[in-house]
Amino acid sequence: xxxxxxxxxxxxxxxxxxxxxxxxxxxxxxxxxxxxxxxxxxxxxxxxxxxxxxxxxxxxxxxxxxxxxxxxxxxxxxxxxxxxxxxxxxxxxxxxxxxxxxxxxxxxxxxxxxxxxxxxxxxxxxxxxxxxxxxxxxxxxxxxxxxxxxxxxxxxxxxxxxxx
Amino acid sequence: xxxxxxxxxxxxxxxxxxxxxxxxxxxxxxxxxxxxxxxxxxxxxxxxxxxxxxxxxxxxxxxxxxxxxxxxxxxxxxxxxxxxxxxxxxxxxxxxxxxxxxxxxxxxxxxxxxxxxxxxxxxxxxxxxxxxxxxxxxxxxxxxxxxxxxxxxxxxxxxxxxxx
Numbered sequence: 001x002x003x004x005x006x007x008x009x010x011x012x013x014x015x016x017x018x019x020x021x022x023x024x025x026x027x028x029x030x031x032x033x034x035x036x037x038x039x040x041x042x043x044x045x046x047x048x049x050x051x052x053x054x055x056x057x058x059x060x061x062x063x064x065x066x067x068x069x070x071x072x073x074x075x076x077x078x079x080x081x082x083x084x085x086x087x088x089x090x091x092x093x094x095x096x097x098x099x100x101x102x103x104x105x106x107x108x109x110x111x112x113x114x115x116x117x118x119x120x121x122x123x124x125x126x127x128x129x130x131x132x133x134x135x136x137x138x139x140x141x142x143x144x145x146x147x148x149x150x151x152x153x154x155x156x157x158x159x160x161x162x163x164x
Numbered sequence: 165x166x167x168x169x170x171x172x173x174x175x176x177x178x179x180x181x182x183x184x185x186x187x188x189x190x191x192x193x194x195x196x197x198x199x200x201x202x203x204x205x206x207x208x209x210x211x212x213x214x215x216x217x218x219x220x221x222x223x224x225x226x227x228x229x230x231x232x233x234x235x236x237x238x239x240x241x242x243x244x245x246x247x248x249x250x251x252x253x254x255x256x257x258x259x260x261x262x263x264x265x266x267x268x269x270x271x272x273x274x275x276x277x278x279x280x281x282x283x284x285x286x287x288x289x290x291x292x293x294x295x296x297x298x299x300x301x302x303x304x305x306x307x308x309x310x311x312x313x314x315x316x317x318x319x320x321x322x323x324x325x326x327x328x
Contacts, residue, residue: 043326122293129286131305131319141295155295157321162207 001099004106005114005138009033011057025060032160033061033135037068039163047071052108053080062108071106080109086117090148101144124150135160165263168270169278169302173197175221189224196324197225197299201232203327211235216272217244226272235270244273250281254312265308288314299324
């Protein structure tokens with residue numbers, strides 16, 4: 001099974017008028033995310049499902065991926081909001097679904113959560129050292145058997161500029 | 165300072181006729197590596213120096229990068245052969261050169277050495293979990309001050325297929 005951890009695109013600044021949850025993609029963030037989605041499609045990617053953080057800037061990013069034809073299914077996943085715990089996500093969300101080993105899932109969320117999830121999948125601990133820019137992506141292959149944590153492999157980490 | 169760890173392209177199999185050191189890139193390996201080098205140039209990359217393992221398949225890969233205009237300087241570096249130790253490389257090769265913080269170096273070598281070097285730069289230990297395919301690349305940013313080991317950041321890890 002493959003996971004594609006995708007950080008939301010460039011969003012408007014917070015302020016007194018809107019909550020953090022409500023922050024939208026900027027015009028530039030939307031345009032760049034659209035270009036990146038097109039490039040991912042050209043590279044042949046397709047996701048069985050796009051799970052997204054419920055926050056507006058993540059959901060808008062996921063909607064762009066859907067509109068580009070990278071998947072036909074999208075759902076909100078509270079684990080992908082801030083402070084989401086990957087152990088809970090695996091136990092409560094992923095494992096009960098019994099996905100086949102061919103499944104490709106995109107997870108749209110935030111930093112530092114996504115790079116922490118990646119490092120826990122790879123090495124079992126939340127470590128620093130992975131740079132995931134806005135609209136960047138990490139590709140991870142889960143092992144076919146046994147625990148995913150500390151036993152997965154990273155095959156891709158790309159900043160957005162190399163997808164434009 | 166940025167390091168680009170590049171694995172050599174697809175090489176011929178070993179056998180009784182040639183030593184491992186003498187294995188050359190195959191025709192397919194050469195063509196793919198040329199395409200990837202072109203893509204790196206299109207993406208705007210340029211290296212102040214390409215250091216390469218002395219083994220033929222690595223040297224040929226470095227020569228393709230030079231021929232594509234990705235750098236004008238190339239030198240062999242025995243640390244990049246098999247069993248090269250990154251601590252020795254940093255102490256004996258890198259630090260005496262006093263490169264500026266803007267320097268971009270390409271290191272052409274082998275697996276599992278390169279992904280081990282990357283994990284030592286990021287986390288201080290040689291860990292598994294990074295997949296570096298032939299003609300793939302890892303991009304690492306070294307900290308401006310203090311030890312590089314366990315304190316660097318990975319901003320890019322790409323399989324060759326996403327550069328073709």
